Amino acid sequence: MNLPRLLLRYRALITEGLAKTLHGESSLHAILRYHVGLEDSQGKPIEGVGKLLRPSLVLFVVEELCGDVEKALPGALSIELTHNFSLIHDDIEDRDLMRRGRPTVWSLYGVEQGINAGDLMQAMAMSQALIAGRAEAKALSEATAEMIEGQGLDLEFEEEIGISHYLEMVDKKTGALIRCAFRLGALLAGASPILEQTLMAVGQEFGRAFQIRDDLLGIWGDGVQTGKPQGSDIRQKKKTLPITVALARAVGEEYTILHQIYGKEEVTDTDVGRVIAVLEKLGAKDVGEKMVTDHLSHANEKLRNVPLSARGKEEMNELIDYLARRER
Amino acid sequence: MNLPRLLLRYRALITEGLAKTLHGESSLHAILRYHVGLEDSQGKPIEGVGKLLRPSLVLFVVEELCGDVEKALPGALSIELTHNFSLIHDDIEDRDLMRRGRPTVWSLYGVEQGINAGDLMQAMAMSQALIAGRAEAKALSEATAEMIEGQGLDLEFEEEIGISHYLEMVDKKTGALIRCAFRLGALLAGASPILEQTLMAVGQEFGRAFQIRDDLLGIWGDGVQTGKPQGSDIRQKKKTLPITVALARAVGEEYTILHQIYGKEEVTDTDVGRVIAVLEKLGAKDVGEKMVTDHLSHANEKLRNVPLSARGKEEMNELIDYLARRER
Numbered sequence: 001m002n003l004p005r006l007l008l009r010y011r012a013l014i015t016e017g018l019a020k021t022l023h024g025e026s027s028l029h030a031i032l033r034y035h036v037g038l039e040d041s042q043g044k045p046i047e048g049v050g051k052l053l054r055p056s057l058v059l060f061v062v063e064e065l066c067g068d069v070e071k072a073l074p075g076a077l078s079i080e081l082t083h084n085f086s087l088i089h090d091d092i093e094d095r096d097l098m099r100r101g102r103p104t105v106w107s108l109y110g111v112e113q114g115i116n117a118g119d120l121m122q123a124m125a126m127s128q129a130l131i132a133g134r135a136e137a138k139a140l141s142e143a144t145a146e147m148i149e150g151q152g153l154d155l156e157f158e159e160e161i162g163i164s165h166y167l168e169m170v171d172k173k174t175g176a177l178i179r180c181a182f183r184l185g186a187l188l189a190g191a192s193p194i195l196e197q198t199l200m201a202v203g204q205e206f207g208r209a210f211q212i213r214d215d216l217l218g219i220w221g222d223g224v225q226t227g228k229p230q231g232s233d234i235r236q237k238k239k240t241l242p243i244t245v246a247l248a249r250a251v252g253e254e255y256t257i258l259h260q261i262y263g264k265e266e267v268t269d270t271d272v273g274r275v276i277a278v279l280e281k282l283g284a285k286d287v288g289e290k291m292v293t294d295h296l297s298h299a300n301e302k303l304r305n306v307p308l309s310a311r312g313k314e315e316m317n318e319l320i321d322y323l324a325r326r327e328r
Numbered sequence: 329m330n331l332p333r334l335l336l337r338y339r340a341l342i343t344e345g346l347a348k349t350l351h352g353e354s355s356l357h358a359i360l361r362y363h364v365g366l367e368d369s370q371g372k373p374i375e376g377v378g379k380l381l382r383p384s385l386v387l388f389v390v391e392e393l394c395g396d397v398e399k400a401l402p403g404a405l406s407i408e409l410t411h412n413f414s415l416i417h418d419d420i421e422d423r424d425l426m427r428r429g430r431p432t433v434w435s436l437y438g439v440e441q442g443i444n445a446g447d448l449m450q451a452m453a454m455s456q457a458l459i460a461g462r463a464e465a466k467a468l469s470e471a472t473a474e475m476i477e478g479q480g481l482d483l484e485f486e487e488e489i490g491i492s493h494y495l496e497m498v499d500k501k502t503g504a505l506i507r508c509a510f511r512l513g514a515l516l517a518g519a520s521p522i523l524e525q526t527l528m529a530v531g532q533e534f535g536r537a538f539q540i541r542d543d544l545l546g547i548w549g550d551g552v553q554t555g556k557p558q559g560s561d562i563r564q565k566k567k568t569l570p571i572t573v574a575l576a577r578a579v580g581e582e583y584t585i586l587h588q589i590y591g592k593e594e595v596t597d598t599d600v601g602r603v604i605a606v607l608e609k610l611g612a613k614d615v616g617e618k619m620v621t622d623h624l625s626h627a628n629e630k631l632r633n634v635p636l637s638a639r640g641k642e643e644m645n646e647l648i649d650y651l652a653r654r655e656r
Contacts, residue, residue, distance in 0.1 A: 028480040089447060093440040112421040115443060116480045119417060122447065123472040126454050130469060134462045141458060144451040152356040152444045 001327055004318040007051055010059040010069070010076070014052050017077045021124060031117045032124075035105050036084055050100060053210075054181040055080040061185025061199060064312045072188040075132035078140055079181050081125035086147060086177075088118035093155070094236060101227035136187050143180035146172050154239065166244045167208065174214075175207030182206075198305050205299035209292045209323055215240035216288045217327065219276060225328040231272040237262050241291065242284035243275075249282045296320045329655055332646040335379055338387040338397070338404070342380050345405045349452060359445045360452075363433050364412055378428060381538075382509040383408040389513025389527060392640045400516040403460035406468055407509050409453035414475060414505075416446035421483070422564060429555035464515050471508035474500050482567065494572045495536065502542075503535030510534075526633050533627035537620045537651055543568035544616045545655065547604060553656040559600040565590050569619065570612035571603075577610045624648045 003011075015038070022032045033039040037048025055076035062072040090096070091104040092114050098104065106114030122144070129137040150172025161169070182199035185191075191199070217226050218233030219242055233240050243258070250258055257278055261271045279285060300320060308316060331339075343366070350360045361367040365376025383404035390400040418424070419432040420442050426432065434442030450472070457465040478500025489497070510527035513519075519527070545554050546561030547570055561568050571586070578586055585606055589599045607613060628648060636644060 026477055026480060027484055028477060086447075089443050093443055111439075112483050113480065115417050115421055115446075116476055116483070118443075119414075119446070119450065120473055120476040120480070122450055123469050123476060126469040127466070127473065130462060130466050134458060134465070137462070137465060138455070138458050141451050141454040145448055145455070148444055148448040148451060149354055149356060152354060152441065152448070155440050155444070156355055 004322040006060055006315040006319040007056050010056050011052060014055045014076060015049055017073050021077055028117055028120050031105055031109055031113060032121055035088055041108055054083055054177060057181040058185045061182055062189045064308050065189035065191050067189030074128040075136050075184045075188050078125045078129035079177060079184060081121050082144055083177055085118045085121035088114055098228050136184055139180055139183050143176040146176035161239055161244060163244055166241060170208055170211045174211040175204050178207040179203035198302060202299045202302045205295045209295040212241045212288050213292050215242060234272045234275050235267045241288050242279045245284040245287045246279050246282045254278045292324055296324055332650040334388055334643040334647040335384050338384050339380060342383045342404060343377050345401050349405055356445055356448050359433055359437055360449055363416055369436055382411055382505060385509040386513045389510055390517045392636050393517035393519050395517030402456040403464050403512045403516050406453045406457035407505060407512060409449050410472055411505055413446045413449035416442055426556050464512055467508055467511050471504040474504035489567055489572055491572055494569060498536055498539045502539040503532050506535040507531035526630060530627045530630045533623045537623040540569045540616050540620050562600045562603050563595045569616050570607045573612040573615045574607050574610045582606045620652055624652055
């Protein structure tokens with residue numbers, strides 16, 4: 001599945017901006033270039049940057065609201081750097097070995113330099129946001145704090161969290177930054193506070209759809225496509241949407257299976273298979289897929305109040321379609 | 329040894345500011361209050377905050393340059409929060425179990441929440457700096473990046489780094505934030521760029537004196553006073569000033585002893601004793617003590633170009649005396 005035009009339009013600009021920002025002689029800078037996919041572990045240039053969803057959304061909103069795209073670049077970079085700093089630290093916390101099909105930073109350079117690399121990237125994100133402006137930096141630092149609180153909630157939650165708790169966590173952990181992308185776009189284009197709020201509401205729906213799709217891919221996705229081992233979210237007992245749904249619906253034997261396996265120290269391949277069978281039997285996959293579509297429709301409805309160009313509407317529809325069906 | 333007046337003057341104001349800033353219901357907020365010493369691990373209020381050197385310096389400079397101390401508080405807090413975020417992450421990286429006589433955050437709450445707690449504190453530091461202003465936030469984010477790069481260098485350096493490399497690392501790892509404290513004071517008081525530069529040069533000397541004194545305490549300090557097990561820096565094979573000096577001076581048997589022990593996986597109590605004996609024989613302790621005094625004299629000379637009040641001069645002298653002789 002190819003990237004939609006909205007994610008291709010600004011890709012060269014953002015990639016070049018990332019390369020300039022992460023330029024530096026120290027080994028921490030080299031680690032950051034490795035992490036975002038500008039270089040391999042030997043420092044050789046590669047084309048490995050991710051989807052660039054968040055910074056592309058910033059620049060798309062700026063362009064649609066007739067702002068200056070080039071001038072908005074530092075703001076867009078600030079959010080991509082923040083996203084990437086959180087990935088470096090998340091990978092340490094989850095002990096994930098693979099990210100985008102390549103070894104994670106900590107697994108190559110150790111936990112210590114992994115922590116430092118993430119910290120440096122958070123500081124660099126803020127430097128970029130400060131080039132954009134004080135309001136932009138304030139928006140980013142609020143979103144960063146909210147994202148980290150969501151990450152903290154994720155670790156803290158007990159097994160049976162219920163869907164409303166799940167969404168509360170997702171609105172922070174994933175939603176905060178995607179809302180902030182729309183918000184930065186609005187701020188950088190000088191949009192009205194009402195339009196800023198509308199765009200943030202769109203971001204909230206995008207965040208939910210994005211995370212739930214991620215959760216589905218973490219269980220049913222093709223490892224080659226996602227860049228992570230198949231079923232790894234179950235092996236790591238992550239509190240994803242399908243599990244949340246299944247735990248709310250399970251009775252009798254299925255309830256016992258889920259609880260037993262999620263209570264184990266080590267989850268085996270057989271366990272993963274049994275959990276997936278229960279999830280499917282209880283319709284958790286279907287619920288997830290419906291939620292993705294629903295949240296994207298809500299986003300679409302809210303977008304009616306945003307003055308998009310004809311081209312902008314078309315590209316946004318294409319993006320929404322991509323987000324609903326992406327395999328990576 | 330009592331705290332000097334300069335560190336007592338603003339203590340209540342800063343402590344109250346920290347409590348307000350770190351107020352919050354989430355468990356991450358509770359972890360942050362525990363870390364800075366506002367609460368014990370049960371959430372009971374304690375009087376455990378550290379020396380508050382950096383924020384006190386900010387407010388001292390502001391007051392001496394006739395700025396508004398109350399209005400400068402967020403800037404002062406931003407630097408204390410940054411310092412504390414780095415301590416939370418440093419303790420994970422060094423696997424330190426004790427800090428200020430209490431268990432470290434990661435040892436109580438796990439590495440995962442330790443990483444999150446530090447990340448949240450970095451974001452909160454930036455929020456405070458942004459209340460102060462864009463220039464202040466820019467100064468802080470630059471200093472933060474430099475501090476982290478210094479931390480990265482520390483991990484990366486080979487055994488024999490030499491004194492000039494050691495100082496380069498210290499100027500980043502420790503100096504960046506102390507320079508920034510003086511700089512924020514200057515910015516918040518609206519000082520001239522020349523005075524800002526002078527104050528930062530004072531901060532550089534303070535940073536070196538502070539770190540070298542810390543290194544001496546990490547080897548010869550009383551564990552009850554420092555809040556860390558005695559000799560722990562040697563047990564952890566840290567690249568401190570005394571070791572740097574000794575490695576540069578050692579020949580024959582002493583060279584072999586140092587290299588052997590610093591090359592071992594596990595350093596025993598006997599090893600620690602043997603290293604300390606070599607350090608003392610080679611005069612590394614004396615060199616360290618002389619360097620502390622020298623850098624503080626340089627600071628004092630540079631302070632002659634700063635228009636301090638009579639009281640300010642007196643309190644600054646008292647602080648310098650304290651920094652030369654502090655036991656914790």
